[in-house]
Amino acid sequence: MDMIEVSGLVKSYGPIQAVKDIQFRVKKGEVVGFLGPNGAGKSTTMKIITGSMAPSGGSVRVAGFDVFEEPLEVKRRIGYLPENPPVYGEMTVESYLRFVARLKGISGERVSKQVEKSIEKTDLGSVRKRLIQNLSKGFRQRVGIAQALVSDPEVLILDEPTSGLDPRQVAEVRALIQELKGEHTIILSTHILPEVQTMCERIIIINRGRIVAEDSLAGLSNRMAGSVNVRIRVARPGPALEQALRAVPGVVTVVVADSGYSLQMSGEDQAVEAIAESVVHSKAGLLELRREVVDLEEIFLKLTTSEESQTPGSVP
Amino acid sequence: MRSVLVLSGKDLRNLFHSPLFYGIAGLCSIVWSGLFFAALYDFAHASNMSSMRGQGEGASLHFVVFARHISLVNLFMIFAVSAMSMRLFSDEKRNQTMALLLTSPVSATQITLGKFVAGLVAAWALVALSFLYPASLRSFTAFDWGPLIASYIGLFLITGCYVTIGMFASSLTENTVLSVVMSLIFNVMLWFVGAFSDTAHNPVLDKVFAQLNVGSHFVNFIKGTISVSSLTFFVSVIALMTFLTQRVVESNRWR
Ligand SMILES: Nc1ncnc2c1ncn2[C@@H]1O[C@H](COP(=O)(O)OP(=O)(O)OP(=O)(O)O)[C@@H](O)[C@H]1O
Ligand SMILES: [Mg+2]
Numbered sequence: 346m347d348m349i350e351v352s353g354l355v356k357s358y359g360p361i362q363a364v365k366d367i368q369f370r371v372k373k374g375e376v377v378g379f380l381g382p383n384g385a386g387k388s389t390t391m392k393i394i395t396g397s398m399a400p401s402g403g404s405v406r407v408a409g410f411d412v413f414e415e416p417l418e419v420k421r422r423i424g425y426l427p428e429n430p431p432v433y434g435e436m437t438v439e440s441y442l443r444f445v446a447r448l449k450g451i452s453g454e455r456v457s458k459q460v461e462k463s464i465e466k467t468d469l470g471s472v473r474k475r476l477i478q479n480l481s482k483g484f485r486q487r488v489g490i491a492q493a494l495v496s497d498p499e500v501l502i503l504d505e506p507t508s509g510l511d512p513r514q515v516a517e518v519r520a521l522i523q524e525l526k527g528e529h530t531i532i533l534s535t536h537i538l539p540e541v542q543t544m545c546e547r548i549i550i551i552n553r554g555r556i557v558a559e560d561s562l563a564g565l566s567n568r569m570a571g572s573v574n575v576r577i578r579v580a581r582p583g584p585a586l587e588q589a590l591r592a593v594p595g596v597v598t599v600v601v602a603d604s605g606y607s608l609q610m611s612g613e614d615q616a617v618e619a620i621a622e623s624v625v626h627s628k629a630g631l632l633e634l635r636r637e638v639v640d641l642e643e644i645f646l647k648l649t650t651s652e653e654s655q656t657p658g659s660v661p
Numbered sequence: 662m663r664s665v666l667v668l669s670g671k672d673l674r675n676l677f678h679s680p681l682f683y684g685i686a687g688l689c690s691i692v693w694s695g696l697f698f699a700a701l702y703d704f705a706h707a708s709n710m711s712s713m714r715g716q717g718e719g720a721s722l723h724f725v726v727f728a729r730h731i732s733l734v735n736l737f738m739i740f741a742v743s744a745m746s747m748r749l750f751s752d753e754k755r756n757q758t759m760a761l762l763l764t765s766p767v768s769a770t771q772i773t774l775g776k777f778v779a780g781l782v783a784a785w786a787l788v789a790l791s792f793l794y795p796a797s798l799r800s801f802t803a804f805d806w807g808p809l810i811a812s813y814i815g816l817f818l819i820t821g822c823y824v825t826i827g828m829f830a831s832s833l834t835e836n837t838v839l840s841v842v843m844s845l846i847f848n849v850m851l852w853f854v855g856a857f858s859d860t861a862h863n864p865v866l867d868k869v870f871a872q873l874n875v876g877s878h879f880v881n882f883i884k885g886t887i888s889v890s891s892l893t894f895f896v897s898v899i900a901l902m903t904f905l906t907q908r909v910v911e912s913n914r915w916r
Contacts, residue, residue: 378868379720392760395764396763396764396914397760397763397764397914398914399914401916417766417768419765420764420765420766420767421766423760423764425760425764427757427760429757430757431756431757431758431759431760431761432756432758433671433675433756433758434680434756435675435679436671436674436675440674444671445666445761445765447663448664448667448668448765448767449765449766450664450759450766472902494763606750
């Protein structure tokens with residue numbers, strides 16, 4: 346069953362359309378990453394899913410309940426970490442978590458157990474009696490994560506869970522999310538690519554309020570496999586070589602780059618071999634032949650920048 | 662109901678852990694003490710004079726001392742409640758904790774009632790503190806409890822109005838200073854609506870404004886009479902402001 350179903354979601358802030366027709370589904374136990382540049386509409390989409398903001402159009406269902414018709418049923422099942430951790434500075438970590446647990450409807454005797462569990466998972470034991478206002482940003486972020494976990498919700502919505510954390514804590518949070526995988530359905534947003542690479546099974550790339558790609562990590566890489574790049578540097582470039590390169594099967598485009606060529610190709614290793622052969626054969630003096638692997642970063646840049654060039658406003 | 666108590670418990674806990682409440686309570690008790698004993702001195706003086714002249718009972722303890730004390734407490738509550746109620750919603754919005762409340766399995770009505778209960782308990786704690794002054798005189802002199810208790814029922818009710826007005830102001834903005842200022846303005850407006858009662862030159866409107874006159878309703882309580890119309894008036898103001906706040910909280914989602 347699909348745990349989260351979002352369809353036709355639209356949200357305008359006055360004249361600004363922050364989200365334009367977003368549509369996706371998340372299966373139970375899946376970890377999905379929202380990826381997108383600043384202002385793409387990731388946080389807005391998350392706010393709507395959690396019910397803290399009403400959309401201008403479209404619908405959201407969580408565990409089969411409509412967010413607007415049965416908000417309480419949905420909210421019982423969701424743990425949410427907003428962009429800014431929603432903490433009360435004047436409370437201690439422990440009393441704050443106890444408050445959130447009760448607020449989420451955890452019954453009396455289970456409160457302590459749940460609080461202990463979330464403190465342990467987020468490694469907050471050393472600061473449990475400290476006032477939250479005296480904690481560093483990274484610790485406050487962890488309190489925010491603990492708060493989302495404390496009711497042991499089926500669905501976790503985490504808006505930039507690793508922001509403000511040091512590298513070791515980032516690794517810990519990633520490990521934590523790996524651990525939560527399976528029992529919880531998780532949506533997390535980030536603009537850090539390695540993060541989705543390590544944590545998410547599926548990636549949704551959002552740009553300017555629209556989904557520009559939605560696939561598994563492997564799927565995205567495969568989709569881009571047609572655009573393997575080969576860079577060649579030669580001692581004596583010339584039109585003859587260029588002709589020869591164009592004739593190689595599998596080469597899609599040849600771009601003259603500084604003292605060499607950049608080839609975009611659709612073929613496999615045989616094509617690379619053929620290129621090497623033809624360069625050597627032309628006696629242009631091969632200095633360098635480098636295969637550029639397209640990684641997620643490039644896919645991301647490609648998707649988000651090509652979308653931009655399609656919007657009429659940016660055409661000069 | 663449980664959610665309402667969880668929410669108000671959190672607010673009260675935080676308020677009673679903050680210097681704000683003790684600052685206000687301290688300031689109030691200093692001023693109230695000074696003026697209460699000044700009134701008592703005046704009363705003692707006046708009743709000495711009248712008994713020397715052989716004019717019987719003389720001034721009543723209730724009207725000379727207690728009524729003055731109660732009006733003073735009323736005046737202080739306008740400011741104290743405005744200062745305390747700014748925390749109710751403005752602080753939540755400023756701290757971004759409103760998102761936590763709005764994504765928890767509680768309704769806008771429960772959130773509003775939680776804030777209302779917290780504000781009411783804090784304000785009534787101050788009113789109860791002020792009750793100690795007249796009550797402590799009981800060990801020195803006999804007086805009739807009736808009018809005093811009626812006055813305090815009035816004081817509790819009017820403080821309830823201030824709480825809901827402050828809560829409403831607080832729900833409108835995340836700026837705490839603006840919230841206090843708006844609360845003060847709304848409270849002053851509450852007191853001035855009745856002042857139009859003689860200006861309308863229309864018997865029906867005059868009656869309406871007279872019904873909306875907070876001062877005259879409050880004076881009824883001080884005189885020791887608890888009338889249905891006065892009770893209805895205060896309870897209506899409290900219910901109306903709570904309802905308006907609930908609408909504003911609900912509308913937070915729509916922005
Ligand atoms: N309260 C608001 N009022 C007006 N515009 C808003 C508001 N909140 C967001 N926006 C606009 O909506 C768009 C999407 O914002 P959103 O916060 O969803 O982006 P995001 O993908 O989370 O970005 P980031 O990576 O910076 O967190 C932006 O253009 C932003 O300026
Ligand atoms: Mg964001």
